[in-house]
Amino acid sequence: MDSDPNSFAPPGAKQQAVIDTNITLDLFVFNxxxxxPLRKQLESGHLIWLATAPMRVELARVLTYPQIVPRLVFYKLAAEDVLAKFDQHTRIVNAAPKAPVTCxxxxxxxxxxxxxxxxxxxxxxxxxxxxxxKRLAALHVSAGRTLAEVTA
Known part of the structure; x- marks a missing residue:
């Protein structure tokens, strides 16, 4: 299947993605x-990153973890820099109701x-x-570690 995330959306529509906190760190801290590929799709506007206020709160909390703070220092970043990038690239939406599957x-x-x-x-x-x-796929959600994996 085409690895273009837009191939799953109707013509003219943009694909939406939910990105967890560890991937956010990969994007904005660890590069x-x-x-x-995910960063390029976000920056080009071809992929819409959906997030909620609690997801931002979680990211802010994780950025204070003792194992993360030295990484921020190493990469000459402040938590505010990472949060600003999150804010720049996300579309904040209301929290969703509980899904029929439980993690x-x-x-x-x-x-x-x-x-x-x-x-x-x-x-x-x-x-x-x-x-x-597999349970998520039955609910029309493709889950994976990378953009290529979820669009394969």
Whole structure:
């Protein structure tokens, strides 16, 4: 199948994605090469990143973790820089109702709920999310670690 995320959307529509906190760190802190195609799609406007206020709160909390702060220092970033990039690239929407599937990790449920509500791509490296790929696919959500994986 075409790896263009727009191939799943009707002509003229843009594909929507929900991106978890670890992938956000890959995008804006670690500059992970695996996140480059995702970054390019977001920057070009071809992919719409859906998020909620609680997702931003979670990111702000994670940016204070003792294992993350030294990384911010190493990359000469402040938490505010990462949050500003998040704000620049996301479309904040209302929190979604509980999806008909439940994640083993309660912290990941908000990402699943939002992806299911919007039939959006779900990009996550979290094992609890990835073990749900088949159940999510039945709800019209493609989940995976990278943009290429969710659009394959």
């Amino acid at each position: 992970d090469d695996a996140a480059t 083993a990790d309660p912290d990941d449920q908000i990402f699943i709920d939002l992806a299911v509500a919007h039939k959006a791509l779900l990009i996550s490296k979290d094992r609890a999310v990835l073990t749900m790929k």
